[in-house]
Amino acid sequence: MATDVHRPVTGQAVRVEGLTRSFDGRAVIDDLQLAIGSGEFVALLGRSGCGKSTLLRILAGLDREIEGTVLVPRRKAVAFQAPRLMPWKRVWRNVLLGLPGKPPRAVADKALEEVGLTKHANAWPKTLSGGEAQRASLARALVREPDLLLLDEPFGALDALTRINAQRLVGELWRRRGCAVLLVTHDVEEAVLLADRVLVMDGGVIAHEQRIDLDRPRDLADPRFAELRAGLLARLGVEAAA
Numbered sequence: 001m002a003t004d005v006h007r008p009v010t011g012q013a014v015r016v017e018g019l020t021r022s023f024d025g026r027a028v029i030d031d032l033q034l035a036i037g038s039g040e041f042v043a044l045l046g047r048s049g050c051g052k053s054t055l056l057r058i059l060a061g062l063d064r065e066i067e068g069t070v071l072v073p074r075r076k077a078v079a080f081q082a083p084r085l086m087p088w089k090r091v092w093r094n095v096l097l098g099l100p101g102k103p104p105r106a107v108a109d110k111a112l113e114e115v116g117l118t119k120h121a122n123a124w125p126k127t128l129s130g131g132e133a134q135r136a137s138l139a140r141a142l143v144r145e146p147d148l149l150l151l152d153e154p155f156g157a158l159d160a161l162t163r164i165n166a167q168r169l170v171g172e173l174w175r176r177r178g179c180a181v182l183l184v185t186h187d188v189e190e191a192v193l194l195a196d197r198v199l200v201m202d203g204g205v206i207a208h209e210q211r212i213d214l215d216r217p218r219d220l221a222d223p224r225f226a227e228l229r230a231g232l233l234a235r236l237g238v239e240a241a242a
Protein backbone atom coordinates (compact mmCIF):
# COMPACT_ATOMS: atom_id res chain seq x y z
CA MET A 1 0.00 0.00 0.00
CA ALA A 2 2.56 2.56 1.09
CA THR A 3 5.49 3.51 -1.09
CA ASP A 4 7.92 5.24 1.18
CA VAL A 5 11.37 5.52 -0.33
CA HIS A 6 13.87 7.36 1.82
CA ARG A 7 16.11 8.58 -0.92
CA PRO A 8 16.29 12.19 -2.05
CA VAL A 9 16.51 13.26 -5.65
CA THR A 10 19.44 15.51 -6.50
CA GLY A 11 18.50 19.12 -5.81
CA GLN A 12 15.35 18.12 -3.97
CA ALA A 13 14.73 17.65 -0.26
CA VAL A 14 11.16 16.43 -0.63
CA ARG A 15 9.18 14.91 -3.42
CA VAL A 16 5.62 13.77 -2.89
CA GLU A 17 3.44 12.31 -5.61
CA GLY A 18 -0.19 11.25 -5.42
CA LEU A 19 -0.21 11.20 -1.63
CA THR A 20 -3.47 10.19 0.00
CA ARG A 21 -4.15 9.73 3.71
CA SER A 22 -7.58 8.79 4.96
CA PHE A 23 -9.03 8.56 8.43
CA ASP A 24 -12.18 6.45 8.80
CA GLY A 25 -12.72 6.46 5.04
CA ARG A 26 -12.34 10.25 4.71
CA ALA A 27 -9.35 11.47 2.68
CA VAL A 28 -7.72 14.31 4.64
CA ILE A 29 -4.91 14.37 2.10
CA ASP A 30 -6.18 13.59 -1.37
CA ASP A 31 -3.75 13.01 -4.25
CA LEU A 32 -1.33 15.70 -3.09
CA GLN A 33 1.81 16.67 -5.01
CA LEU A 34 4.69 18.55 -3.41
CA ALA A 35 8.35 19.28 -4.12
CA ILE A 36 10.77 21.16 -1.88
CA GLY A 37 14.25 22.05 -3.11
CA SER A 38 17.45 21.34 -1.18
CA GLY A 39 17.99 24.21 1.21
CA GLU A 40 14.62 25.78 0.44
CA PHE A 41 12.54 27.35 3.24
CA VAL A 42 8.86 26.56 2.72
CA ALA A 43 5.99 27.65 4.97
CA LEU A 44 2.70 25.76 5.00
CA LEU A 45 -0.52 27.59 5.82
CA GLY A 46 -4.11 26.40 5.86
CA ARG A 47 -7.29 26.44 7.87
CA SER A 48 -7.41 24.46 11.09
CA GLY A 49 -7.99 20.79 10.38
CA CYS A 50 -6.97 20.93 6.70
CA GLY A 51 -4.24 18.32 7.20
CA LYS A 52 -1.01 20.29 7.72
CA SER A 53 0.17 18.29 10.74
CA THR A 54 -0.85 15.07 9.05
CA LEU A 55 1.36 15.93 6.06
CA LEU A 56 4.25 16.88 8.33
CA ARG A 57 3.97 13.65 10.31
CA ILE A 58 4.06 11.67 7.07
CA LEU A 59 7.20 13.51 5.91
CA ALA A 60 8.76 12.86 9.33
CA GLY A 61 8.11 9.13 8.88
CA LEU A 62 5.77 9.06 11.88
CA ASP A 63 2.74 8.00 9.82
CA ARG A 64 3.07 5.34 7.14
CA GLU A 65 -0.59 4.55 6.53
CA ILE A 66 -0.43 6.25 3.16
CA GLU A 67 -0.93 5.77 -0.53
CA GLY A 68 1.42 7.41 -2.99
CA THR A 69 5.10 8.23 -3.15
CA VAL A 70 7.03 10.14 -0.49
CA LEU A 71 10.72 10.82 -1.01
CA VAL A 72 12.55 12.50 1.85
CA PRO A 73 16.18 12.53 2.98
CA ARG A 74 17.33 10.04 5.57
CA ARG A 75 18.58 12.88 7.74
CA LYS A 76 15.50 14.72 8.88
CA ALA A 77 14.33 16.11 12.17
CA VAL A 78 11.10 17.42 13.57
CA ALA A 79 10.14 19.91 16.28
CA PHE A 80 6.57 20.33 17.49
CA GLN A 81 4.62 23.11 19.21
CA ALA A 82 5.12 21.34 22.54
CA PRO A 83 8.86 20.87 23.17
CA ARG A 84 8.35 17.27 24.42
CA LEU A 85 11.35 17.21 26.76
CA MET A 86 11.77 14.30 29.19
CA PRO A 87 11.45 15.87 32.67
CA TRP A 88 13.79 13.34 34.30
CA LYS A 89 16.70 14.08 31.98
CA ARG A 90 18.88 17.17 32.05
CA VAL A 91 18.67 19.47 29.03
CA TRP A 92 21.84 18.18 27.36
CA ARG A 93 20.70 14.58 27.75
CA ASN A 94 17.35 15.50 26.22
CA VAL A 95 19.20 16.93 23.23
CA LEU A 96 20.94 13.60 22.61
CA LEU A 97 17.82 11.51 23.18
CA GLY A 98 17.17 8.97 20.46
CA LEU A 99 20.47 9.51 18.64
CA PRO A 100 22.09 6.26 17.56
CA GLY A 101 25.34 5.16 19.21
CA LYS A 102 26.67 6.97 22.24
CA PRO A 103 27.30 10.52 21.08
CA PRO A 104 29.62 12.52 23.34
CA ARG A 105 28.23 15.39 25.36
CA ALA A 106 30.13 17.84 23.15
CA VAL A 107 27.59 17.12 20.39
CA ALA A 108 24.79 18.41 22.63
CA ASP A 109 26.84 21.35 23.85
CA LYS A 110 27.54 22.51 20.30
CA ALA A 111 23.84 22.48 19.40
CA LEU A 112 22.91 24.18 22.67
CA GLU A 113 25.42 26.90 21.92
CA GLU A 114 23.88 27.38 18.49
CA VAL A 115 20.49 28.06 20.04
CA GLY A 116 21.91 30.21 22.86
CA LEU A 117 21.25 27.73 25.67
CA THR A 118 24.79 26.96 26.87
CA LYS A 119 23.95 28.27 30.33
CA HIS A 120 21.10 25.80 30.68
CA ALA A 121 22.84 22.64 29.47
CA ASN A 122 22.74 21.08 32.96
CA ALA A 123 19.30 22.37 33.89
CA TRP A 124 16.18 20.26 34.35
CA PRO A 125 13.50 20.93 31.72
CA LYS A 126 10.99 22.20 34.29
CA THR A 127 13.28 25.15 35.08
CA LEU A 128 13.23 26.41 31.47
CA SER A 129 10.92 29.14 30.17
CA GLY A 130 8.65 28.33 27.22
CA GLY A 131 11.06 29.95 24.78
CA GLU A 132 14.07 28.16 26.27
CA ALA A 133 12.30 24.80 26.15
CA GLN A 134 11.48 25.43 22.50
CA ARG A 135 15.12 26.22 21.79
CA ALA A 136 16.16 22.98 23.53
CA SER A 137 13.74 21.19 21.25
CA LEU A 138 15.40 22.89 18.25
CA ALA A 139 18.83 21.81 19.52
CA ARG A 140 17.54 18.23 19.69
CA ALA A 141 16.57 18.55 16.03
CA LEU A 142 19.94 20.10 15.05
CA VAL A 143 22.10 17.30 16.47
CA ARG A 144 20.57 15.09 13.81
CA GLU A 145 22.36 17.25 11.21
CA PRO A 146 19.13 17.31 9.20
CA ASP A 147 18.91 17.92 5.47
CA LEU A 148 15.23 18.52 6.15
CA LEU A 149 13.92 20.28 9.24
CA LEU A 150 10.19 19.87 9.88
CA LEU A 151 8.65 22.43 12.21
CA ASP A 152 5.04 22.10 13.36
CA GLU A 153 4.00 25.47 14.76
CA PRO A 154 7.12 25.68 16.91
CA PHE A 155 6.31 29.24 18.00
CA GLY A 156 2.58 28.77 18.49
CA ALA A 157 2.64 28.79 22.28
CA LEU A 158 5.17 31.59 22.75
CA ASP A 159 4.45 35.18 23.75
CA ALA A 160 4.93 37.85 21.09
CA LEU A 161 8.46 38.95 22.02
CA THR A 162 9.81 35.43 22.58
CA ARG A 163 8.20 34.47 19.32
CA ILE A 164 10.05 37.19 17.40
CA ASN A 165 13.36 36.01 18.88
CA ALA A 166 12.58 32.38 18.06
CA GLN A 167 11.67 33.31 14.47
CA ARG A 168 14.93 35.17 14.13
CA LEU A 169 16.82 32.17 15.49
CA VAL A 170 15.20 29.77 13.03
CA GLY A 171 16.04 32.14 10.17
CA GLU A 172 19.69 32.22 11.29
CA LEU A 173 19.89 28.45 11.77
CA TRP A 174 18.47 27.89 8.33
CA ARG A 175 21.00 30.26 6.74
CA ARG A 176 23.90 28.71 8.64
CA ARG A 177 22.88 25.07 8.16
CA GLY A 178 21.60 25.28 4.61
CA CYS A 179 19.00 22.58 5.25
CA ALA A 180 15.52 22.60 3.76
CA VAL A 181 12.80 23.70 6.17
CA LEU A 182 9.07 23.01 6.13
CA LEU A 183 7.37 25.25 8.67
CA VAL A 184 3.71 24.68 9.50
CA THR A 185 2.25 27.87 10.89
CA HIS A 186 -1.01 29.77 11.36
CA ASP A 187 0.82 33.07 11.19
CA VAL A 188 0.82 34.58 7.70
CA GLU A 189 3.31 37.28 8.71
CA GLU A 190 5.71 34.64 10.03
CA ALA A 191 5.41 32.75 6.74
CA VAL A 192 6.22 35.86 4.65
CA LEU A 193 9.01 36.83 7.01
CA LEU A 194 10.86 33.52 6.80
CA ALA A 195 9.96 31.53 3.71
CA ASP A 196 11.19 31.36 0.12
CA ARG A 197 7.80 29.99 -0.80
CA VAL A 198 4.47 29.81 1.01
CA LEU A 199 2.01 27.00 0.35
CA VAL A 200 -1.66 27.04 1.21
CA MET A 201 -3.27 23.68 1.85
CA ASP A 202 -6.98 23.23 1.18
CA GLY A 203 -9.22 20.35 0.16
CA GLY A 204 -6.46 17.81 0.75
CA VAL A 205 -4.01 19.35 -1.71
CA ILE A 206 -1.62 22.29 -2.06
CA ALA A 207 -4.22 24.71 -3.39
CA HIS A 208 -1.99 27.76 -3.81
CA GLU A 209 1.65 28.70 -3.73
CA GLN A 210 3.32 32.07 -3.44
CA ARG A 211 6.99 32.75 -3.99
CA ILE A 212 8.32 35.40 -1.59
CA ASP A 213 10.63 37.47 -3.75
CA LEU A 214 11.86 39.79 -0.99
CA ASP A 215 15.47 40.30 0.07
CA ARG A 216 16.49 39.24 3.58
CA PRO A 217 16.36 40.44 6.27
CA ARG A 218 12.80 41.34 5.46
CA ASP A 219 11.17 44.61 6.30
CA LEU A 220 7.63 44.40 7.66
CA ALA A 221 7.14 48.03 6.62
CA ASP A 222 7.89 47.24 2.95
CA PRO A 223 4.66 47.74 0.94
CA ARG A 224 5.43 44.56 -1.01
CA PHE A 225 5.52 42.65 2.30
CA ALA A 226 2.04 43.94 3.13
CA GLU A 227 0.85 43.06 -0.37
CA LEU A 228 2.08 39.46 -0.11
CA ARG A 229 0.59 39.14 3.35
CA ALA A 230 -2.79 40.47 2.20
CA GLY A 231 -2.77 38.16 -0.82
CA LEU A 232 -2.20 35.12 1.36
CA LEU A 233 -4.80 36.21 3.91
CA ALA A 234 -7.31 36.55 1.08
CA ARG A 235 -6.43 33.00 -0.02
CA LEU A 236 -7.19 31.86 3.50
CA GLY A 237 -10.51 33.68 3.34
CA VAL A 238 -9.51 36.48 5.70
CA GLU A 239 -9.93 40.10 4.74
CA ALA A 240 -6.78 42.08 5.56
CA ALA A 241 -7.23 45.28 7.55
CA ALA A 242 -6.73 48.36 5.41
Ligand SMILES: Nc1ncnc2c1ncn2[C@@H]1O[C@H](COP(=O)(O)OP(=O)(O)OP(=O)(O)O)[C@@H](O)[C@H]1O
Nearest residue numbers: 023024028046047048049050051052053054055186
Ligand atom coordinates in the same frame (compact mmCIF):
# COMPACT_ATOMS: atom_id res chain seq x y z
N1 LIG B 1 -5.17 9.89 14.13
C1 LIG B 1 -6.27 10.44 13.61
N2 LIG B 1 -7.45 9.78 13.60
C2 LIG B 1 -8.56 10.34 13.06
N3 LIG B 1 -8.58 11.55 12.48
C3 LIG B 1 -7.44 12.25 12.46
C4 LIG B 1 -6.22 11.75 13.02
N4 LIG B 1 -5.24 12.68 12.83
C5 LIG B 1 -5.83 13.70 12.20
N5 LIG B 1 -7.14 13.46 11.97
C6 LIG B 1 -8.08 14.36 11.28
O1 LIG B 1 -7.48 14.82 10.10
C7 LIG B 1 -7.81 16.17 9.88
C8 LIG B 1 -6.53 16.99 9.72
O2 LIG B 1 -5.84 17.06 10.96
P1 LIG B 1 -4.47 17.84 11.10
O3 LIG B 1 -4.06 17.76 12.52
O4 LIG B 1 -3.53 17.35 10.08
O5 LIG B 1 -4.92 19.32 10.72
P2 LIG B 1 -4.11 20.69 10.82
O6 LIG B 1 -4.28 21.37 9.52
O7 LIG B 1 -2.72 20.43 11.29
O8 LIG B 1 -4.95 21.45 11.94
P3 LIG B 1 -4.48 22.58 12.97
O9 LIG B 1 -4.10 23.76 12.14
O10 LIG B 1 -5.73 22.83 13.78
O11 LIG B 1 -3.34 22.02 13.78
C9 LIG B 1 -8.67 16.62 11.06
O12 LIG B 1 -10.01 16.56 10.67
C10 LIG B 1 -8.37 15.59 12.11
O13 LIG B 1 -9.46 15.39 12.95
